[in-house]
Amino acid sequence: MPRDTHEITRDDIISLQDYETIRKDKRQESILRKKFRRIAIGPYATIQFESWESMWLQIQEMLRIEKGGEEQLTDELAAYNPMVPNGSEFTGTLMFEIDEEERRTAFLKTLGGVDRHIHLVIGDEKVTAEPEQDIDRTRADGKASAVQFVHFPLTGEQARKWKSMEGQVMVQIDHPNYGHAAIISEECRRDMARDLD
Numbered sequence: 001m002p003r004d005t006h007e008i009t010r011d012d013i014i015s016l017q018d019y020e021t022i023r024k025d026k027r028q029e030s031i032l033r034k035k036f037r038r039i040a041i042g043p044y045a046t047i048q049f050e051s052w053e054s055m056w057l058q059i060q061e062m063l064r065i066e067k068g069g070e071e072q073l074t075d076e077l078a079a080y081n082p083m084v085p086n087g088s089e090f091t092g093t094l095m096f097e098i099d100e101e102e103r104r105t106a107f108l109k110t111l112g113g114v115d116r117h118i119h120l121v122i123g124d125e126k127v128t129a130e131p132e133q134d135i136d137r138t139r140a141d142g143k144a145s146a147v148q149f150v151h152f153p154l155t156g157e158q159a160r161k162w163k164s165m166e167g168q169v170m171v172q173i174d175h176p177n178y179g180h181a182a183i184i185s186e187e188c189r190r191d192m193a194r195d196l197d
Contacts, residue, residue: 006086008056008077016067019060030057036188041173042180044098044107049192050091055080082132083149087197088159092129094118094148104146110177112142117175120152123167127152154196163193 014022030053037049048054059076066072083091096111098104118129132149154162161167169189172181184192 006052006084007081008052008059008084010073010077012056013059013063013073016064019064023060023064026057026060030054033191036185036191039171039182039184039188041094041171041182042178044096045094045173045178045180046097047092047094047171049188050083050085050093051192051195052084055084085195087195088154088156090120090152090154090192090195091132092150092152094150096144096146105143108146109141109143111144111175114144114173114175114178115148115150117173117178118148118150119172119174121168121170121172121181122154122158122161123169125158125161126172127154127158159196162189163196165189 033051033053034048037051037054038046039049040046059073059080062076063072068075083093085091096104096108098107115129115131120127120129129150129152132151162169165186169184170181171184173179
């Protein structure tokens, strides 16, 4: 599959019938990859670094569930293509997870603007996330969304450092009400390097 195009097209999507024949294997691949690309940041936050494959699988799964045909495919491509890394960035889905709804709501009300406090740290450089521009992820009352879609644009030198495996890399949230960081493993870093040109 042409991940180096950084876009999923109609030609990449297979029929529901064909998808059923490979679905089990593709989902197993996805589970294994998520082990590398899913990172806990403190007690309540998890980031999943996305890829061409993760977005392709999401589209195929949505088509399988909803069976909306060509019209749905157009919508799914428009929704998920922005989260396919473009060759000079990483993309991620950040989730705040607290099982108990009342506690989760109270917690999220303290996290307004958290999308401006998410970073990759590459050596001594900090790359601040840019939120996906589909909707505002903080409501007028200051409550943050439990799910944040983010982009980490890299300079050529930052991409080179990432791929060289030199130094340490971390993902960090430095919001005043939630300050945590996590080291990104070599396995995750190596797998994410595949998203860079």
